[in-house]
Amino acid sequence: QQQVKQSPQSLIVQKGGISIINCAYENTAFDYFPWYQQFPGKGPALLIAIRPDVSEKKEGRFTISFNKSAKQFSLHIMDSQPGDSATYFCAASMDSNYQLIWGAGTKLIIKP
Amino acid sequence: DAGVIQSPRHEVTEMGQEVTLRCKPISGHNSLFWYRQTMMRGLELLIYFNNNVPIDDSGMPEDRFSAKMPNASFSTLKIQPSEPRDSAVYFCASSFMGGGTYEQYFGPGTRLTVT
Numbered sequence: 128q129q130q131v132k133q134s135p136q137s138l139i140v141q142k143g144g145i146s147i148i149n150c151a152y153e154n155t156a157f158d159y160f161p162w163y164q165q166f167p168g169k170g171p172a173l174l175i176a177i178r179p180d181v182s183e184k185k186e187g188r189f190t191i192s193f194n195k196s197a198k199q200f201s202l203h204i205m206d207s208q209p210g211d212s213a214t215y216f217c218a219a220s221m222d223s224n225y226q227l228i229w230g231a232g233t234k235l236i237i238k239p
Numbered sequence: 240d241a242g243v244i245q246s247p248r249h250e251v252t253e254m255g256q257e258v259t260l261r262c263k264p265i266s267g268h269n270s271l272f273w274y275r276q277t278m279m280r281g282l283e284l285l286i287y288f289n290n291n292v293p294i295d296d297s298g299m300p301e302d303r304f305s306a307k308m309p310n311a312s313f314s315t316l317k318i319q320p321s322e323p324r325d326s327a328v329y330f331c332a333s334s335f336m337g338g339g340t341y342e343q344y345f346g347p348g349t350r351l352t353v354t
Contacts, residue, residue, distance in 0.1 A: 159341050161341070161342070168347075168348075169345075169347060169348075170243075170330050170332070170345025170346055170347055170348055171282070171330075171343075171345050172344075172345065173342045173343070176341075176342075216282065220341050225270065225289075225334070225336045225341055226284065226287060226295060227284075227341065227343065229281070229282050229284075231281045232281055232282065
């Protein structure tokens, strides 16, 4: 019940296309859903995050869509660029436990 | 701020040796996390501290691993004795827990190779 399931494991998208990564969770007590971006040789860094009181959050080309009833959330990268090539992790947390529960990661490659 | 600082950045050691990884969290942060990342197992939380106190060490693989946080600005992760299967990238992350923020700031990692 503590798991966060992330798919796909890897994704190749053409430059200018839309990249979509999905995550699903079981624990309805989760109330914070971040996405982290990791470049090779670096630690993960927070990209964008959402709370369940909204269904969508947009920051530039990055959008989180949140479906509370389905217990799913996804990251959309519009106009994908080669510089977006990285590994993306979704995660979830709840107030009573600040620990992040991490998805397995998606390796995204944007082809020029 | 310099961000989270980890040392060494790379460590190569022989099986059976003791390894100590070091972390300096961001000043003012009150929580610190140690992670291990491998291709096979992804990102695993080993232990986390809040206000220098270990809160959850259920991710520590076995007794060969130990972690300490003697003060708010320093933590160590020790492996004794080290084994080849401990080869991984070890990340330290820090965070300020309070006010509903959960963002974790990661260091650059220590790449450990045990031969």
